[in-house]
Amino acid sequence: MKLDQLNYNQLKVLLAVYKHGQGHQAANELGMTASAVSRTLKGLRDIFKDSLFVRRSCGLIPTEKTNQLIPLAKKLVDQYQQIEQHYSVFTPEESGGQFTILAYDEFVYAVQKVVNDCILPEAPNLKFEIRTLSHDCTAEVANGDIDFMVVYEGFEGKNLNWDMFAETGDIYILANHRHPILAKKPNLADISRYPLLELDNYNDLTCPLLVNLCREVGQEMEVAGYTDSVATAMRLLAESNSITLSCNQFTRNFVEMVPQVDYVKLPDELARLVRERRCTERDVGNYILYGDINNSASFNWVKSKLIYGLEREWRLAAER
Structure with missing residues:
Protein backbone atom coordinates (compact mmCIF):
# COMPACT_ATOMS: atom_id res chain seq x y z
CA MET A 1 0.00 0.00 0.00
CA LYS A 2 1.15 3.54 -0.78
CA LEU A 3 -0.14 5.15 2.38
CA ASP A 4 2.18 8.12 2.01
CA GLN A 5 -0.02 9.16 -0.95
CA LEU A 6 -3.24 9.17 1.10
CA ASN A 7 -4.74 12.64 1.63
CA TYR A 8 -7.67 14.44 3.26
CA ASN A 9 -9.65 14.81 0.04
CA GLN A 10 -9.43 11.08 -0.68
CA LEU A 11 -10.71 10.23 2.79
CA LYS A 12 -13.67 12.59 2.35
CA VAL A 13 -14.52 10.91 -0.95
CA LEU A 14 -14.28 7.46 0.64
CA LEU A 15 -16.67 8.46 3.44
CA ALA A 16 -19.11 10.17 1.06
CA VAL A 17 -19.31 7.20 -1.30
CA TYR A 18 -19.73 4.86 1.69
CA LYS A 19 -22.51 7.09 3.03
CA HIS A 20 -24.48 7.42 -0.20
CA GLY A 21 -23.61 4.25 -2.11
CA GLN A 22 -23.62 6.38 -5.26
CA GLY A 23 -20.76 8.28 -6.88
CA HIS A 24 -22.89 11.16 -8.15
CA GLN A 25 -24.50 11.74 -4.75
CA ALA A 26 -21.06 11.78 -3.12
CA ALA A 27 -19.98 14.28 -5.78
CA ASN A 28 -22.95 16.54 -5.00
CA GLU A 29 -22.16 16.49 -1.29
CA LEU A 30 -18.51 17.36 -1.83
CA GLY A 31 -19.00 19.90 -4.61
CA MET A 32 -17.06 17.74 -7.07
CA THR A 33 -17.82 16.28 -10.48
CA ALA A 34 -18.73 12.61 -10.77
CA SER A 35 -15.62 12.00 -12.88
CA ALA A 36 -13.44 13.55 -10.14
CA VAL A 37 -14.97 11.15 -7.61
CA SER A 38 -14.27 8.23 -9.97
CA ARG A 39 -10.63 9.31 -10.36
CA THR A 40 -10.25 9.63 -6.59
CA LEU A 41 -11.70 6.15 -6.04
CA LYS A 42 -9.24 4.77 -8.60
CA GLY A 43 -6.39 6.33 -6.63
CA LEU A 44 -7.73 4.85 -3.39
CA ARG A 45 -7.97 1.40 -4.98
CA ASP A 46 -4.32 1.69 -6.00
CA ILE A 47 -3.31 2.74 -2.49
CA PHE A 48 -5.19 -0.04 -0.69
CA LYS A 49 -4.91 -2.72 -3.41
CA ASP A 50 -8.62 -3.40 -3.10
CA SER A 51 -11.70 -2.63 -5.19
CA LEU A 52 -13.21 -0.93 -2.07
CA PHE A 53 -16.73 -0.92 -3.61
CA VAL A 54 -18.56 -3.44 -5.78
CA ARG A 55 -21.19 -2.11 -8.17
CA ARG A 56 -24.63 -3.67 -7.83
CA SER A 57 -28.08 -2.65 -9.07
CA CYS A 58 -28.76 -1.01 -5.70
CA GLY A 59 -25.53 1.01 -5.79
CA LEU A 60 -21.91 0.71 -4.63
CA ILE A 61 -21.49 -1.98 -1.98
CA PRO A 62 -18.44 -1.66 0.31
CA THR A 63 -15.96 -4.51 0.51
CA GLU A 64 -14.82 -5.98 3.81
CA LYS A 65 -11.65 -3.90 3.69
CA THR A 66 -13.72 -0.73 3.25
CA ASN A 67 -15.87 -1.63 6.25
CA GLN A 68 -12.65 -1.98 8.27
CA LEU A 69 -11.28 1.33 6.98
CA ILE A 70 -14.34 3.51 7.59
CA PRO A 71 -14.04 3.93 11.41
CA LEU A 72 -10.38 4.91 11.03
CA ALA A 73 -11.14 7.23 8.12
CA LYS A 74 -13.83 8.97 10.18
CA LYS A 75 -11.34 9.62 12.98
CA LEU A 76 -8.76 11.02 10.57
CA VAL A 77 -11.31 13.27 8.82
CA ASP A 78 -12.51 14.53 12.19
CA GLN A 79 -8.92 15.51 13.05
CA TYR A 80 -8.47 17.20 9.69
CA GLN A 81 -11.73 19.11 10.21
CA GLN A 82 -10.58 20.33 13.60
CA ILE A 83 -7.41 21.68 12.00
CA GLU A 84 -9.48 23.19 9.20
CA GLN A 85 -11.90 24.76 11.67
CA HIS A 86 -9.27 26.34 13.89
CA TYR A 87 -6.44 27.21 11.54
CA SER A 88 -7.62 27.51 7.95
CA VAL A 89 -8.93 30.71 6.38
CA PHE A 90 -12.54 30.15 5.32
CA THR A 91 -13.73 31.93 2.19
CA PRO A 92 -17.44 31.32 1.42
CA GLU A 93 -17.10 32.17 -2.29
CA GLU A 94 -14.60 29.32 -2.73
CA SER A 95 -16.39 26.79 -0.54
CA GLY A 96 -18.15 23.78 -2.06
CA GLY A 97 -20.32 20.95 -0.76
CA GLN A 98 -23.94 19.95 -0.33
CA PHE A 99 -26.21 20.35 2.70
CA THR A 100 -29.46 18.54 3.42
CA ILE A 101 -32.09 20.46 5.41
CA LEU A 102 -35.40 18.98 6.55
CA ALA A 103 -38.08 21.29 7.90
CA TYR A 104 -41.70 21.25 8.95
CA ASP A 105 -43.94 22.33 6.08
CA GLU A 106 -44.50 25.72 7.75
CA PHE A 107 -40.76 26.46 7.65
CA VAL A 108 -39.75 25.20 4.19
CA TYR A 109 -40.38 28.45 2.30
CA ALA A 110 -38.53 30.51 4.93
CA VAL A 111 -35.55 28.12 4.82
CA GLN A 112 -35.47 28.32 1.02
CA LYS A 113 -35.65 32.11 1.18
CA VAL A 114 -32.72 32.29 3.62
CA VAL A 115 -30.66 29.98 1.40
CA ASN A 116 -31.46 32.00 -1.74
CA ASP A 117 -31.10 35.47 -0.22
CA CYS A 118 -28.44 35.08 2.48
CA ILE A 119 -26.26 32.08 1.67
CA LEU A 120 -25.96 31.51 -2.08
CA PRO A 121 -25.02 35.12 -2.95
CA GLU A 122 -21.93 34.70 -0.75
CA ALA A 123 -21.28 31.00 -1.41
CA PRO A 124 -22.54 30.23 -4.94
CA ASN A 125 -20.81 26.83 -5.10
CA LEU A 126 -22.76 25.35 -2.20
CA LYS A 127 -25.70 23.09 -2.99
CA PHE A 128 -28.79 22.53 -0.84
CA GLU A 129 -31.44 19.84 -0.68
CA ILE A 130 -34.42 21.23 1.26
CA ARG A 131 -37.27 18.81 1.96
CA THR A 132 -40.42 18.66 4.05
CA LEU A 133 -40.08 16.77 7.32
CA SER A 134 -42.89 14.34 8.03
CA HIS A 135 -41.34 11.82 10.43
CA ASP A 136 -38.75 11.72 13.20
CA CYS A 137 -35.30 12.06 11.62
CA THR A 138 -33.37 13.05 14.75
CA ALA A 139 -31.20 9.92 14.58
CA GLU A 140 -30.12 10.83 11.03
CA VAL A 141 -29.29 14.36 12.20
CA ALA A 142 -27.24 13.03 15.10
CA ASN A 143 -25.19 10.73 12.87
CA GLY A 144 -24.66 13.35 10.17
CA ASP A 145 -26.79 11.87 7.37
CA ILE A 146 -28.97 15.01 7.58
CA ASP A 147 -27.25 18.32 8.25
CA PHE A 148 -30.07 20.39 9.78
CA MET A 149 -33.69 20.10 10.89
CA VAL A 150 -36.02 23.07 11.50
CA VAL A 151 -38.75 22.19 14.01
CA TYR A 152 -40.73 23.19 17.08
CA GLU A 153 -39.47 22.44 20.58
CA GLY A 154 -41.05 18.99 21.03
CA PHE A 155 -38.13 16.84 19.91
CA GLU A 156 -36.03 14.13 21.50
CA GLY A 157 -32.81 12.41 20.56
CA LYS A 158 -29.28 11.68 21.70
CA ASN A 159 -26.19 13.54 20.47
CA LEU A 160 -28.24 16.48 19.21
CA ASN A 161 -27.36 20.15 19.34
CA TRP A 162 -29.91 22.91 18.91
CA ASP A 163 -30.31 26.66 18.68
CA MET A 164 -33.58 28.55 19.09
CA PHE A 165 -34.11 31.15 16.38
CA ALA A 166 -37.50 32.44 17.61
CA GLU A 167 -39.66 32.16 20.71
CA THR A 168 -43.36 31.42 20.41
CA GLY A 169 -45.31 34.61 21.04
CA ASP A 170 -48.74 35.26 19.56
CA ILE A 171 -50.98 32.27 18.82
CA CYS A 279 -43.58 23.23 27.60
CA THR A 280 -41.27 20.23 27.44
CA GLU A 281 -37.59 20.16 28.36
CA ARG A 282 -36.96 23.32 26.30
CA ASP A 283 -38.46 26.75 25.96
CA VAL A 284 -41.48 26.99 23.67
CA GLY A 285 -40.15 28.12 20.34
CA ASN A 286 -38.61 27.25 16.98
CA TYR A 287 -35.30 25.44 16.67
CA ILE A 288 -32.54 24.39 14.31
CA LEU A 289 -31.20 20.92 15.15
CA TYR A 290 -27.81 19.55 14.10
CA GLY A 291 -25.39 16.83 15.13
CA ASP A 292 -21.79 17.04 16.30
CA ILE A 293 -20.26 14.98 13.48
CA ASN A 294 -19.50 17.81 11.07
CA ASN A 295 -17.35 20.59 12.52
CA SER A 296 -16.05 21.99 9.25
CA ALA A 297 -15.80 25.71 8.69
CA SER A 298 -18.39 25.61 5.89
CA PHE A 299 -20.88 23.72 8.09
CA ASN A 300 -20.55 26.20 10.93
CA TRP A 301 -20.82 29.12 8.51
CA VAL A 302 -24.03 27.73 7.00
CA LYS A 303 -25.41 27.06 10.49
CA SER A 304 -24.81 30.65 11.61
CA LYS A 305 -26.40 31.98 8.41
CA LEU A 306 -29.47 29.79 8.89
CA ILE A 307 -29.96 30.86 12.51
CA TYR A 308 -29.53 34.55 11.72
CA GLY A 309 -31.61 34.39 8.54
CA LEU A 310 -34.55 32.51 10.09
CA GLU A 311 -34.54 34.79 13.12
CA ARG A 312 -34.72 37.78 10.79
CA GLU A 313 -37.49 36.26 8.63
CA TRP A 314 -39.51 35.41 11.74
CA ARG A 315 -39.15 38.94 13.07
CA LEU A 316 -40.22 40.45 9.76
CA ALA A 317 -43.20 38.07 9.54
CA ALA A 318 -44.31 38.99 13.07
CA GLU A 319 -44.21 42.70 12.20
CA ARG A 320 -46.55 42.34 9.23
Missing part, protein backbone atom coordinates in the same frame (compact mmCIF):
# COMPACT_ATOMS: atom_id res chain seq x y z
CA TYR A 172 -53.81 32.25 16.29
CA ILE A 173 -57.04 30.48 15.39
CA LEU A 174 -57.35 29.88 11.64
CA ALA A 175 -60.74 29.33 9.99
CA ASN A 176 -62.93 30.02 6.98
CA HIS A 177 -63.01 33.78 6.43
CA ARG A 178 -66.78 33.84 7.19
CA HIS A 179 -66.45 31.68 10.32
CA PRO A 180 -68.24 32.98 13.47
CA ILE A 181 -65.14 32.27 15.58
CA LEU A 182 -63.39 35.21 13.87
CA ALA A 183 -66.01 37.77 14.88
CA LYS A 184 -64.78 38.27 18.44
CA LYS A 185 -62.04 37.29 20.87
CA PRO A 186 -62.47 33.52 21.19
CA ASN A 187 -62.82 31.74 24.52
CA LEU A 188 -62.74 28.01 25.19
CA ALA A 189 -66.53 27.73 25.26
CA ASP A 190 -66.70 29.24 21.76
CA ILE A 191 -63.78 27.18 20.49
CA SER A 192 -65.22 23.87 21.70
CA ARG A 193 -68.31 24.33 19.50
CA TYR A 194 -66.31 23.68 16.31
CA PRO A 195 -64.31 20.67 15.08
CA LEU A 196 -60.52 20.91 15.25
CA LEU A 197 -58.31 20.31 12.24
CA GLU A 198 -54.95 19.56 13.84
CA LEU A 199 -51.83 20.71 11.99
CA ASP A 200 -49.84 17.65 12.97
CA ASN A 201 -46.26 16.93 12.02
CA TYR A 202 -44.61 14.00 13.80
CA ASN A 203 -46.63 14.84 16.86
CA ASP A 204 -45.21 14.28 20.33
CA LEU A 205 -48.56 15.08 21.99
CA THR A 206 -51.04 12.29 22.70
CA CYS A 207 -53.95 14.71 22.44
CA PRO A 208 -54.25 18.14 20.72
CA LEU A 209 -53.69 21.09 23.03
CA LEU A 210 -57.04 22.74 22.35
CA VAL A 211 -58.91 19.52 23.10
CA ASN A 212 -57.15 19.21 26.46
CA LEU A 213 -57.75 22.86 27.35
CA CYS A 214 -61.46 22.53 26.55
CA ARG A 215 -61.71 19.42 28.74
CA GLU A 216 -60.16 21.32 31.63
CA VAL A 217 -63.16 23.67 31.64
CA GLY A 218 -65.72 20.90 31.10
CA GLN A 219 -66.08 21.27 27.33
CA GLU A 220 -65.64 18.59 24.66
CA MET A 221 -64.10 19.39 21.29
CA GLU A 222 -64.38 17.13 18.26
CA VAL A 223 -61.25 16.38 16.20
CA ALA A 224 -62.08 16.59 12.49
CA GLY A 225 -58.72 15.25 11.33
CA TYR A 226 -54.95 15.64 11.15
CA THR A 227 -52.65 16.89 8.41
CA ASP A 228 -48.98 17.85 8.18
CA SER A 229 -49.55 19.96 5.05
CA VAL A 230 -50.27 23.67 5.41
CA ALA A 231 -51.68 23.80 1.86
CA THR A 232 -54.05 20.91 2.62
CA ALA A 233 -55.10 22.55 5.87
CA MET A 234 -56.01 25.77 4.04
CA ARG A 235 -58.23 23.88 1.57
CA LEU A 236 -59.98 21.98 4.35
CA LEU A 237 -60.54 25.11 6.44
CA ALA A 238 -61.94 26.96 3.42
CA GLU A 239 -64.44 24.17 2.76
CA SER A 240 -65.66 23.48 6.30
CA ASN A 241 -66.44 24.95 9.71
CA SER A 242 -63.29 23.41 11.23
CA ILE A 243 -60.70 25.56 12.98
CA THR A 244 -57.01 25.06 13.64
CA LEU A 245 -54.41 26.41 16.03
CA SER A 246 -51.17 27.95 14.79
CA CYS A 247 -48.26 29.58 16.58
CA ASN A 248 -46.25 30.05 13.39
CA GLN A 249 -45.77 33.51 11.92
CA PHE A 250 -44.85 32.06 8.52
CA THR A 251 -48.17 30.18 8.43
CA ARG A 252 -50.05 33.37 9.35
CA ASN A 253 -48.34 35.19 6.47
CA PHE A 254 -49.34 32.37 4.12
CA VAL A 255 -52.97 32.67 5.26
CA GLU A 256 -52.96 36.30 4.13
CA MET A 257 -52.52 35.04 0.55
CA VAL A 258 -55.54 32.69 0.84
CA PRO A 259 -58.74 34.77 0.49
CA GLN A 260 -61.01 32.01 1.84
CA VAL A 261 -59.13 31.68 5.14
CA ASP A 262 -58.53 34.21 7.91
CA TYR A 263 -57.24 34.25 11.49
CA VAL A 264 -57.85 35.78 14.88
CA LYS A 265 -55.30 36.14 17.66
CA LEU A 266 -55.93 34.21 20.86
CA PRO A 267 -56.40 36.39 23.95
CA ASP A 268 -53.16 36.70 25.92
CA GLU A 269 -54.38 34.59 28.85
CA LEU A 270 -55.46 31.73 26.60
CA ALA A 271 -52.20 31.94 24.63
CA ARG A 272 -50.30 31.75 27.93
CA LEU A 273 -52.17 28.55 28.84
CA VAL A 274 -51.28 27.02 25.46
CA ARG A 275 -47.59 27.84 25.94
CA GLU A 276 -47.60 26.44 29.48
CA ARG A 277 -49.15 23.16 28.36
CA ARG A 278 -46.71 22.95 25.45
Whole structure:
Protein backbone atom coordinates (compact mmCIF):
# COMPACT_ATOMS: atom_id res chain seq x y z
CA MET A 1 0.00 0.00 0.00
CA LYS A 2 1.15 3.54 -0.78
CA LEU A 3 -0.14 5.15 2.38
CA ASP A 4 2.18 8.12 2.01
CA GLN A 5 -0.02 9.16 -0.95
CA LEU A 6 -3.24 9.17 1.10
CA ASN A 7 -4.74 12.64 1.63
CA TYR A 8 -7.67 14.44 3.26
CA ASN A 9 -9.65 14.81 0.04
CA GLN A 10 -9.43 11.08 -0.68
CA LEU A 11 -10.71 10.23 2.79
CA LYS A 12 -13.67 12.59 2.35
CA VAL A 13 -14.52 10.91 -0.95
CA LEU A 14 -14.28 7.46 0.64
CA LEU A 15 -16.67 8.46 3.44
CA ALA A 16 -19.11 10.17 1.06
CA VAL A 17 -19.31 7.20 -1.30
CA TYR A 18 -19.73 4.86 1.69
CA LYS A 19 -22.51 7.09 3.03
CA HIS A 20 -24.48 7.42 -0.20
CA GLY A 21 -23.61 4.25 -2.11
CA GLN A 22 -23.62 6.38 -5.26
CA GLY A 23 -20.76 8.28 -6.88
CA HIS A 24 -22.89 11.16 -8.15
CA GLN A 25 -24.50 11.74 -4.75
CA ALA A 26 -21.06 11.78 -3.12
CA ALA A 27 -19.98 14.28 -5.78
CA ASN A 28 -22.95 16.54 -5.00
CA GLU A 29 -22.16 16.49 -1.29
CA LEU A 30 -18.51 17.36 -1.83
CA GLY A 31 -19.00 19.90 -4.61
CA MET A 32 -17.06 17.74 -7.07
CA THR A 33 -17.82 16.28 -10.48
CA ALA A 34 -18.73 12.61 -10.77
CA SER A 35 -15.62 12.00 -12.88
CA ALA A 36 -13.44 13.55 -10.14
CA VAL A 37 -14.97 11.15 -7.61
CA SER A 38 -14.27 8.23 -9.97
CA ARG A 39 -10.63 9.31 -10.36
CA THR A 40 -10.25 9.63 -6.59
CA LEU A 41 -11.70 6.15 -6.04
CA LYS A 42 -9.24 4.77 -8.60
CA GLY A 43 -6.39 6.33 -6.63
CA LEU A 44 -7.73 4.85 -3.39
CA ARG A 45 -7.97 1.40 -4.98
CA ASP A 46 -4.32 1.69 -6.00
CA ILE A 47 -3.31 2.74 -2.49
CA PHE A 48 -5.19 -0.04 -0.69
CA LYS A 49 -4.91 -2.72 -3.41
CA ASP A 50 -8.62 -3.40 -3.10
CA SER A 51 -11.70 -2.63 -5.19
CA LEU A 52 -13.21 -0.93 -2.07
CA PHE A 53 -16.73 -0.92 -3.61
CA VAL A 54 -18.56 -3.44 -5.78
CA ARG A 55 -21.19 -2.11 -8.17
CA ARG A 56 -24.63 -3.67 -7.83
CA SER A 57 -28.08 -2.65 -9.07
CA CYS A 58 -28.76 -1.01 -5.70
CA GLY A 59 -25.53 1.01 -5.79
CA LEU A 60 -21.91 0.71 -4.63
CA ILE A 61 -21.49 -1.98 -1.98
CA PRO A 62 -18.44 -1.66 0.31
CA THR A 63 -15.96 -4.51 0.51
CA GLU A 64 -14.82 -5.98 3.81
CA LYS A 65 -11.65 -3.90 3.69
CA THR A 66 -13.72 -0.73 3.25
CA ASN A 67 -15.87 -1.63 6.25
CA GLN A 68 -12.65 -1.98 8.27
CA LEU A 69 -11.28 1.33 6.98
CA ILE A 70 -14.34 3.51 7.59
CA PRO A 71 -14.04 3.93 11.41
CA LEU A 72 -10.38 4.91 11.03
CA ALA A 73 -11.14 7.23 8.12
CA LYS A 74 -13.83 8.97 10.18
CA LYS A 75 -11.34 9.62 12.98
CA LEU A 76 -8.76 11.02 10.57
CA VAL A 77 -11.31 13.27 8.82
CA ASP A 78 -12.51 14.53 12.19
CA GLN A 79 -8.92 15.51 13.05
CA TYR A 80 -8.47 17.20 9.69
CA GLN A 81 -11.73 19.11 10.21
CA GLN A 82 -10.58 20.33 13.60
CA ILE A 83 -7.41 21.68 12.00
CA GLU A 84 -9.48 23.19 9.20
CA GLN A 85 -11.90 24.76 11.67
CA HIS A 86 -9.27 26.34 13.89
CA TYR A 87 -6.44 27.21 11.54
CA SER A 88 -7.62 27.51 7.95
CA VAL A 89 -8.93 30.71 6.38
CA PHE A 90 -12.54 30.15 5.32
CA THR A 91 -13.73 31.93 2.19
CA PRO A 92 -17.44 31.32 1.42
CA GLU A 93 -17.10 32.17 -2.29
CA GLU A 94 -14.60 29.32 -2.73
CA SER A 95 -16.39 26.79 -0.54
CA GLY A 96 -18.15 23.78 -2.06
CA GLY A 97 -20.32 20.95 -0.76
CA GLN A 98 -23.94 19.95 -0.33
CA PHE A 99 -26.21 20.35 2.70
CA THR A 100 -29.46 18.54 3.42
CA ILE A 101 -32.09 20.46 5.41
CA LEU A 102 -35.40 18.98 6.55
CA ALA A 103 -38.08 21.29 7.90
CA TYR A 104 -41.70 21.25 8.95
CA ASP A 105 -43.94 22.33 6.08
CA GLU A 106 -44.50 25.72 7.75
CA PHE A 107 -40.76 26.46 7.65
CA VAL A 108 -39.75 25.20 4.19
CA TYR A 109 -40.38 28.45 2.30
CA ALA A 110 -38.53 30.51 4.93
CA VAL A 111 -35.55 28.12 4.82
CA GLN A 112 -35.47 28.32 1.02
CA LYS A 113 -35.65 32.11 1.18
CA VAL A 114 -32.72 32.29 3.62
CA VAL A 115 -30.66 29.98 1.40
CA ASN A 116 -31.46 32.00 -1.74
CA ASP A 117 -31.10 35.47 -0.22
CA CYS A 118 -28.44 35.08 2.48
CA ILE A 119 -26.26 32.08 1.67
CA LEU A 120 -25.96 31.51 -2.08
CA PRO A 121 -25.02 35.12 -2.95
CA GLU A 122 -21.93 34.70 -0.75
CA ALA A 123 -21.28 31.00 -1.41
CA PRO A 124 -22.54 30.23 -4.94
CA ASN A 125 -20.81 26.83 -5.10
CA LEU A 126 -22.76 25.35 -2.20
CA LYS A 127 -25.70 23.09 -2.99
CA PHE A 128 -28.79 22.53 -0.84
CA GLU A 129 -31.44 19.84 -0.68
CA ILE A 130 -34.42 21.23 1.26
CA ARG A 131 -37.27 18.81 1.96
CA THR A 132 -40.42 18.66 4.05
CA LEU A 133 -40.08 16.77 7.32
CA SER A 134 -42.89 14.34 8.03
CA HIS A 135 -41.34 11.82 10.43
CA ASP A 136 -38.75 11.72 13.20
CA CYS A 137 -35.30 12.06 11.62
CA THR A 138 -33.37 13.05 14.75
CA ALA A 139 -31.20 9.92 14.58
CA GLU A 140 -30.12 10.83 11.03
CA VAL A 141 -29.29 14.36 12.20
CA ALA A 142 -27.24 13.03 15.10
CA ASN A 143 -25.19 10.73 12.87
CA GLY A 144 -24.66 13.35 10.17
CA ASP A 145 -26.79 11.87 7.37
CA ILE A 146 -28.97 15.01 7.58
CA ASP A 147 -27.25 18.32 8.25
CA PHE A 148 -30.07 20.39 9.78
CA MET A 149 -33.69 20.10 10.89
CA VAL A 150 -36.02 23.07 11.50
CA VAL A 151 -38.75 22.19 14.01
CA TYR A 152 -40.73 23.19 17.08
CA GLU A 153 -39.47 22.44 20.58
CA GLY A 154 -41.05 18.99 21.03
CA PHE A 155 -38.13 16.84 19.91
CA GLU A 156 -36.03 14.13 21.50
CA GLY A 157 -32.81 12.41 20.56
CA LYS A 158 -29.28 11.68 21.70
CA ASN A 159 -26.19 13.54 20.47
CA LEU A 160 -28.24 16.48 19.21
CA ASN A 161 -27.36 20.15 19.34
CA TRP A 162 -29.91 22.91 18.91
CA ASP A 163 -30.31 26.66 18.68
CA MET A 164 -33.58 28.55 19.09
CA PHE A 165 -34.11 31.15 16.38
CA ALA A 166 -37.50 32.44 17.61
CA GLU A 167 -39.66 32.16 20.71
CA THR A 168 -43.36 31.42 20.41
CA GLY A 169 -45.31 34.61 21.04
CA ASP A 170 -48.74 35.26 19.56
CA ILE A 171 -50.98 32.27 18.82
CA TYR A 172 -53.81 32.25 16.29
CA ILE A 173 -57.04 30.48 15.39
CA LEU A 174 -57.35 29.88 11.64
CA ALA A 175 -60.74 29.33 9.99
CA ASN A 176 -62.93 30.02 6.98
CA HIS A 177 -63.01 33.78 6.43
CA ARG A 178 -66.78 33.84 7.19
CA HIS A 179 -66.45 31.68 10.32
CA PRO A 180 -68.24 32.98 13.47
CA ILE A 181 -65.14 32.27 15.58
CA LEU A 182 -63.39 35.21 13.87
CA ALA A 183 -66.01 37.77 14.88
CA LYS A 184 -64.78 38.27 18.44
CA LYS A 185 -62.04 37.29 20.87
CA PRO A 186 -62.47 33.52 21.19
CA ASN A 187 -62.82 31.74 24.52
CA LEU A 188 -62.74 28.01 25.19
CA ALA A 189 -66.53 27.73 25.26
CA ASP A 190 -66.70 29.24 21.76
CA ILE A 191 -63.78 27.18 20.49
CA SER A 192 -65.22 23.87 21.70
CA ARG A 193 -68.31 24.33 19.50
CA TYR A 194 -66.31 23.68 16.31
CA PRO A 195 -64.31 20.67 15.08
CA LEU A 196 -60.52 20.91 15.25
CA LEU A 197 -58.31 20.31 12.24
CA GLU A 198 -54.95 19.56 13.84
CA LEU A 199 -51.83 20.71 11.99
CA ASP A 200 -49.84 17.65 12.97
CA ASN A 201 -46.26 16.93 12.02
CA TYR A 202 -44.61 14.00 13.80
CA ASN A 203 -46.63 14.84 16.86
CA ASP A 204 -45.21 14.28 20.33
CA LEU A 205 -48.56 15.08 21.99
CA THR A 206 -51.04 12.29 22.70
CA CYS A 207 -53.95 14.71 22.44
CA PRO A 208 -54.25 18.14 20.72
CA LEU A 209 -53.69 21.09 23.03
CA LEU A 210 -57.04 22.74 22.35
CA VAL A 211 -58.91 19.52 23.10
CA ASN A 212 -57.15 19.21 26.46
CA LEU A 213 -57.75 22.86 27.35
CA CYS A 214 -61.46 22.53 26.55
CA ARG A 215 -61.71 19.42 28.74
CA GLU A 216 -60.16 21.32 31.63
CA VAL A 217 -63.16 23.67 31.64
CA GLY A 218 -65.72 20.90 31.10
CA GLN A 219 -66.08 21.27 27.33
CA GLU A 220 -65.64 18.59 24.66
CA MET A 221 -64.10 19.39 21.29
CA GLU A 222 -64.38 17.13 18.26
CA VAL A 223 -61.25 16.38 16.20
CA ALA A 224 -62.08 16.59 12.49
CA GLY A 225 -58.72 15.25 11.33
CA TYR A 226 -54.95 15.64 11.15
CA THR A 227 -52.65 16.89 8.41
CA ASP A 228 -48.98 17.85 8.18
CA SER A 229 -49.55 19.96 5.05
CA VAL A 230 -50.27 23.67 5.41
CA ALA A 231 -51.68 23.80 1.86
CA THR A 232 -54.05 20.91 2.62
CA ALA A 233 -55.10 22.55 5.87
CA MET A 234 -56.01 25.77 4.04
CA ARG A 235 -58.23 23.88 1.57
CA LEU A 236 -59.98 21.98 4.35
CA LEU A 237 -60.54 25.11 6.44
CA ALA A 238 -61.94 26.96 3.42
CA GLU A 239 -64.44 24.17 2.76
CA SER A 240 -65.66 23.48 6.30
CA ASN A 241 -66.44 24.95 9.71
CA SER A 242 -63.29 23.41 11.23
CA ILE A 243 -60.70 25.56 12.98
CA THR A 244 -57.01 25.06 13.64
CA LEU A 245 -54.41 26.41 16.03
CA SER A 246 -51.17 27.95 14.79
CA CYS A 247 -48.26 29.58 16.58
CA ASN A 248 -46.25 30.05 13.39
CA GLN A 249 -45.77 33.51 11.92
CA PHE A 250 -44.85 32.06 8.52
CA THR A 251 -48.17 30.18 8.43
CA ARG A 252 -50.05 33.37 9.35
CA ASN A 253 -48.34 35.19 6.47
CA PHE A 254 -49.34 32.37 4.12
CA VAL A 255 -52.97 32.67 5.26
CA GLU A 256 -52.96 36.30 4.13
CA MET A 257 -52.52 35.04 0.55
CA VAL A 258 -55.54 32.69 0.84
CA PRO A 259 -58.74 34.77 0.49
CA GLN A 260 -61.01 32.01 1.84
CA VAL A 261 -59.13 31.68 5.14
CA ASP A 262 -58.53 34.21 7.91
CA TYR A 263 -57.24 34.25 11.49
CA VAL A 264 -57.85 35.78 14.88
CA LYS A 265 -55.30 36.14 17.66
CA LEU A 266 -55.93 34.21 20.86
CA PRO A 267 -56.40 36.39 23.95
CA ASP A 268 -53.16 36.70 25.92
CA GLU A 269 -54.38 34.59 28.85
CA LEU A 270 -55.46 31.73 26.60
CA ALA A 271 -52.20 31.94 24.63
CA ARG A 272 -50.30 31.75 27.93
CA LEU A 273 -52.17 28.55 28.84
CA VAL A 274 -51.28 27.02 25.46
CA ARG A 275 -47.59 27.84 25.94
CA GLU A 276 -47.60 26.44 29.48
CA ARG A 277 -49.15 23.16 28.36
CA ARG A 278 -46.71 22.95 25.45
CA CYS A 279 -43.58 23.23 27.60
CA THR A 280 -41.27 20.23 27.44
CA GLU A 281 -37.59 20.16 28.36
CA ARG A 282 -36.96 23.32 26.30
CA ASP A 283 -38.46 26.75 25.96
CA VAL A 284 -41.48 26.99 23.67
CA GLY A 285 -40.15 28.12 20.34
CA ASN A 286 -38.61 27.25 16.98
CA TYR A 287 -35.30 25.44 16.67
CA ILE A 288 -32.54 24.39 14.31
CA LEU A 289 -31.20 20.92 15.15
CA TYR A 290 -27.81 19.55 14.10
CA GLY A 291 -25.39 16.83 15.13
CA ASP A 292 -21.79 17.04 16.30
CA ILE A 293 -20.26 14.98 13.48
CA ASN A 294 -19.50 17.81 11.07
CA ASN A 295 -17.35 20.59 12.52
CA SER A 296 -16.05 21.99 9.25
CA ALA A 297 -15.80 25.71 8.69
CA SER A 298 -18.39 25.61 5.89
CA PHE A 299 -20.88 23.72 8.09
CA ASN A 300 -20.55 26.20 10.93
CA TRP A 301 -20.82 29.12 8.51
CA VAL A 302 -24.03 27.73 7.00
CA LYS A 303 -25.41 27.06 10.49
CA SER A 304 -24.81 30.65 11.61
CA LYS A 305 -26.40 31.98 8.41
CA LEU A 306 -29.47 29.79 8.89
CA ILE A 307 -29.96 30.86 12.51
CA TYR A 308 -29.53 34.55 11.72
CA GLY A 309 -31.61 34.39 8.54
CA LEU A 310 -34.55 32.51 10.09
CA GLU A 311 -34.54 34.79 13.12
CA ARG A 312 -34.72 37.78 10.79
CA GLU A 313 -37.49 36.26 8.63
CA TRP A 314 -39.51 35.41 11.74
CA ARG A 315 -39.15 38.94 13.07
CA LEU A 316 -40.22 40.45 9.76
CA ALA A 317 -43.20 38.07 9.54
CA ALA A 318 -44.31 38.99 13.07
CA GLU A 319 -44.21 42.70 12.20
CA ARG A 320 -46.55 42.34 9.23
